[in-house]
Amino acid sequence: xxxxxxxxxxxxxxxxxxxxxxxxxxxxxxxxxxxxxxxxxxxxxxxxxxxxxxxxxxxxxxxxxxxxxxxxxxxxxxxxxxxxxxxxxxxxxxxxxxxxxxxxxxxxxxxxxxxxxxxxxxxxxxxxxxxxxxxxxxxxxxxxxxxxxxxxxxxxxxxxxxxxxxxxxxxxxxxxxxxxxxxxxxxxxxxxxxxxxxxxxxxxxxxxxxxxxxxxxxxxxxxxxxxxxxxxxxxxxxxxxxxxxxxxxxxxxxxxxxxxxxxxxxxxxxxxxxxxxxxxxxxxxxxxxxxxxxxxxxxxxxxxxxxxxxxxxxxxxxxxxxxxxxxxxxxxxxxxxxxxxxxxxxxxxxxxxxxxxxxxxxxxxxxxxxxxxxxxxxxxxxxxxxxxxxxxxxxxxxxxxxxxxxxxxxxxxxxxxxxxxxxxxxxxxxx
Amino acid sequence: xxxxxxxxxxxxxxxxxxxxxxxxxxxxxxxxxxxxxxxxxxxxxxxxxxxxxxxxxxxxxxxxxxxxxxxxxxxxxxxxxxxxxxxxxxxxxxxxxxxxxxxxxxxxxxxxxxxxxxxxxxxxxxxxxxxxxxxxxxxxxxxxxxxxxxxxxxxxxxxxxxxxxxxxxxxxxxxxxxxxxxxxxxxxxxxxxxxxxxxxxxxxxxxxxxxxxxxxxxxxxxxxxxxxxxxxxxxxxxxxxxxxxxxxxxxxxxxxxxxxxxxxxxxxxxxxxxxxxxxxxxxxxxxxxxxxxxxxxxxxxxxxxxxxxxxxxxxxxxxxxxxxxxxxxxxxxxxxxxxxxxxxxxxxxxxxxxxxxxxxxxxxxxxxxxxxxxxxxxxxxxxxxxxxxxxxxxxxxxxxxxxxxxxxxxxxxxxxxxxxxxxxxxx
Numbered sequence: 001x002x003x004x005x006x007x008x009x010x011x012x013x014x015x016x017x018x019x020x021x022x023x024x025x026x027x028x029x030x031x032x033x034x035x036x037x038x039x040x041x042x043x044x045x046x047x048x049x050x051x052x053x054x055x056x057x058x059x060x061x062x063x064x065x066x067x068x069x070x071x072x073x074x075x076x077x078x079x080x081x082x083x084x085x086x087x088x089x090x091x092x093x094x095x096x097x098x099x100x101x102x103x104x105x106x107x108x109x110x111x112x113x114x115x116x117x118x119x120x121x122x123x124x125x126x127x128x129x130x131x132x133x134x135x136x137x138x139x140x141x142x143x144x145x146x147x148x149x150x151x152x153x154x155x156x157x158x159x160x161x162x163x164x165x166x167x168x169x170x171x172x173x174x175x176x177x178x179x180x181x182x183x184x185x186x187x188x189x190x191x192x193x194x195x196x197x198x199x200x201x202x203x204x205x206x207x208x209x210x211x212x213x214x215x216x217x218x219x220x221x222x223x224x225x226x227x228x229x230x231x232x233x234x235x236x237x238x239x240x241x242x243x244x245x246x247x248x249x250x251x252x253x254x255x256x257x258x259x260x261x262x263x264x265x266x267x268x269x270x271x272x273x274x275x276x277x278x279x280x281x282x283x284x285x286x287x288x289x290x291x292x293x294x295x296x297x298x299x300x301x302x303x304x305x306x307x308x309x310x311x312x313x314x315x316x317x318x319x320x321x322x323x324x325x326x327x328x329x330x331x332x333x334x335x336x337x338x339x340x341x342x343x344x345x346x347x348x349x350x351x352x353x354x355x356x357x358x359x360x361x362x363x364x365x366x367x368x369x370x371x372x373x374x375x376x377x378x379x380x381x382x383x384x385x386x387x388x389x390x391x392x393x394x395x396x397x398x399x400x401x402x403x404x405x406x407x408x409x410x411x412x413x414x415x416x417x418x419x420x421x422x423x424x425x426x427x428x429x430x431x
Numbered sequence: 432x433x434x435x436x437x438x439x440x441x442x443x444x445x446x447x448x449x450x451x452x453x454x455x456x457x458x459x460x461x462x463x464x465x466x467x468x469x470x471x472x473x474x475x476x477x478x479x480x481x482x483x484x485x486x487x488x489x490x491x492x493x494x495x496x497x498x499x500x501x502x503x504x505x506x507x508x509x510x511x512x513x514x515x516x517x518x519x520x521x522x523x524x525x526x527x528x529x530x531x532x533x534x535x536x537x538x539x540x541x542x543x544x545x546x547x548x549x550x551x552x553x554x555x556x557x558x559x560x561x562x563x564x565x566x567x568x569x570x571x572x573x574x575x576x577x578x579x580x581x582x583x584x585x586x587x588x589x590x591x592x593x594x595x596x597x598x599x600x601x602x603x604x605x606x607x608x609x610x611x612x613x614x615x616x617x618x619x620x621x622x623x624x625x626x627x628x629x630x631x632x633x634x635x636x637x638x639x640x641x642x643x644x645x646x647x648x649x650x651x652x653x654x655x656x657x658x659x660x661x662x663x664x665x666x667x668x669x670x671x672x673x674x675x676x677x678x679x680x681x682x683x684x685x686x687x688x689x690x691x692x693x694x695x696x697x698x699x700x701x702x703x704x705x706x707x708x709x710x711x712x713x714x715x716x717x718x719x720x721x722x723x724x725x726x727x728x729x730x731x732x733x734x735x736x737x738x739x740x741x742x743x744x745x746x747x748x749x750x751x752x753x754x755x756x757x758x759x760x761x762x763x764x765x766x767x768x769x770x771x772x773x774x775x776x777x778x779x780x781x782x783x784x785x786x787x788x789x790x791x792x793x794x795x796x797x798x799x800x801x802x803x804x805x806x807x808x809x810x811x812x813x814x815x816x817x818x819x820x821x822x823x824x825x826x827x828x829x830x831x832x833x834x835x836x837x838x839x840x841x842x843x844x845x846x847x848x849x850x851x852x853x854x855x856x857x858x
Contacts, residue, residue, distance in 0.1 A: 194541040199503060425501065429505065
């Protein structure tokens with residue numbers, strides 16, 4: 001029997017823990033703080049890239065004058081004709097049958113607007129609007145024209161700030177990323193789950209590798225990985241049945257987690273369909289939900305988004321809501337692209353609070369990536385995808401789209417030294 | 432017992448699917464050891480045909496990537512060779528065994544693993560976890576109430592933490608204190624016991640509140656002392672108070688009914704004093720909540736109730752010939768007396784209708800660029816303001832009323848007649 005490798009661990013998610021629950025506030029504060037904070041972070045980068053020749057101006061300073069060449073820092077607003085709007089639904093409900101919700105409401109005709117504290121201006125030129133999202137803060141270099149447009153020549157994003165270099169350590173340390181355990185449907189892949197747990201324990205002839213696994217992060221949707229089916233008839237009975245199913249699923253999960261936490265540290269994040277709060281940041285599951293697992297210090301329920309440091313490696317990730325929302329509102333093809341974009345934009349969830357529910361913060365925006373992570377993941381993706389993103393100044397970030405376990409029976413393993421990532425699949429092939 | 436011995440002794444039933452992972456849990460062996468022993472056993476059983484499934488492990492290379500995916504796949508015996516050829520660095524081990532054509536395979540139930548090949552150096556229990564977990568209920572824990580603090584010092588927090596219990600206890604103890612000594616004697620000894628909670632509720636709040644609102648009422652009320660001693664009142668008492676709080680008109684003001692209700696209240700009080708143990712079973716949750724709320728300001732409410740009772744009694748005594756106001760009577764009365772309030776109601780309806788007419792004052796539409804634009808027309812709003820004051824309304828405005836009254840007739844059939852009458856009378 002071998003001992004598992006240990007790492008220094010630091011939970012950096014305290015910024016995502018809600019101190020109060022005041023839902024009466026407007027979201028303008030969040031946007032205002034985002035713009036102010038990111039303007040402060042972007043200004044030195046702007047000066048570094050474009051020099052001091054071009055002035056950074058506010059929109060109100062342009063005063064409608066033409067041919068002013070300058071830099072604007074503002075928040076992108078994407079005017080989308082197909083964006084779901086409750087107001088439009090109400091106004092149209094008398095005339096038209098309700099339209100089915102769109103899977104993607106991006107359109108080439110979408111208009112890109114840059115907003116600062118006071119005003120807004122339409123952008124055109126060197127800008128690919130389809131791949132931008134509302135809420136992204138950027139700096140745009142360009143000039144005004146007679147039509148009131150701002151002709152963009154170049155754009156600059158924050159790119160998630162500086163990154164601490166990883167100290168070379170000879171021994172491999174693996175971080176295991178799983179998501180979408182979907183305990184309610186676990187009977188369909190229980191053998192894969194069984195294999196997975198013995199693989200974690202190093203029982204499948206992989207004890208050497210298992211001893212290097214330093215942590216398991218379960219990135220959401222452990223209880224359920226899809227929306228609850230609403231049956232119109234027998235509503236009460238169905239709701240009751242669903243509630244019972246959920247309780248049973250949580251109880252079973254508790255047993256699994258308690259068992260896993262005896263062999264390695266386990267962090268559980270809430271997901272979009274888990275019995276947790278809906279708005280980002282999702283708060284940790286209450287320990288009463290997992291009475292057995294919660295006894296162990298190696299088990300912890302954490303926030304979504306989650307940020308921690310394992311030795312020197314900064315690990316940041318979500319349960320995937322940010323990525324799936326971007327895939328709806330932009331023309332981005334894959335979850336990996338969306339994940340990369342959020343890293344480039346320096347913001348975990350730019351579409352919050354516009355199309356992604358989020359707590360109405362009034363004094364901060366906790367979703368700004370102030371330090372570039374070494375591992376950046378999104379859970380509950382349709383398939384596994386990974387890429388080593390190399391940013392400015394030699395920053396390296398391992399992007400990981402963690403697949404749903406319920407669908408792929410797979411987990412991702414990241415080497416915290418080399419930032420290599422691979423998929424481990426547990427499949428059962430019948431006849 | 433070792434696995435080999437168990438196999439030799441036919442202790443393992445291969446009629447059902449036997450998993451290697453189950454065996455390694457049971458016999459605390461490594462996967463390889465179980466595989467070897469089981470494989471050897473199966474090879475020895477020449478006359479029995481087994482259905483075997485294998486766990487194939489290997490790497491599946493992907494195009495364009497250096498490191499392939501790790502693959503752990505459970506495959507049937509016939510396809511093992513295919514899989515071994517398909518993946519790199521492949522190796523296979525037994526995963527499950529059962530007698531071919533055996534019983535129907537039941538649904539697999541997997542347990543969380545216990546046997547660990549790789550362990551944490553130390554598995555720490557979360558501080559305080561041992562205390563919490565034994566009682567799965569969590570109610571008592573969340574309350575944080577333990578016998579020790581209650582016994583040692585009955586503090587205010589104790590009362591707050593167990594409001595329902597304390598209220599129930601005080602319910603039972605109150606009549607004993609309030610009623611005569613005979614009633615006290617009849618009450619059970621359990622109820623006679625004054626728990627620390629009761630002591631707190633009896634002594635502390637009374638002392639604290641004496642100086643506040645109570646002192647004000649003590650000047651007005653002459654007999655509050657025995658009431659003060661009772662920290663809270665029984666459920667029936669609170670319900671009685673609740674009805675007392677209703678406006679006098681809403682209550683049956685006939686002396687017979689009064690007497691009846693008084694008698695019932697007295698009986699209820701006596702019952703609580705005589706058989707207080709019955710109380711909790713009768714009291715529903717809402718009553719308990721009611722009591723919980725009332726428990727804190729019980730003294731003040733007691734006194735207020737006393738005062739109210741006195742006032743009500745004095746009212747009834749002053750005009751005993753007052754006719755009983757039954758529902759029917761009131762309805763008929765209201766029909767007769769409808770005229771004056773009807774007028775105001777009509778005016779309200781008219782103004783509301785006019786508001787409704789002026790409601791689409793703002794227009795919302797999409798412009799050429801697709802922006803949602805809302806335009807407001809302030810002139811109509813001003814009209815609305817004018818209309819609201821019906822007395823000052825000009826005859827031109829009043830002419831508008833006929834269609835609105837027609838609307839009213841549709842919406843509120845009750846006021847139809849009155850509305851029409853008004854209309855003609857004004858004409």
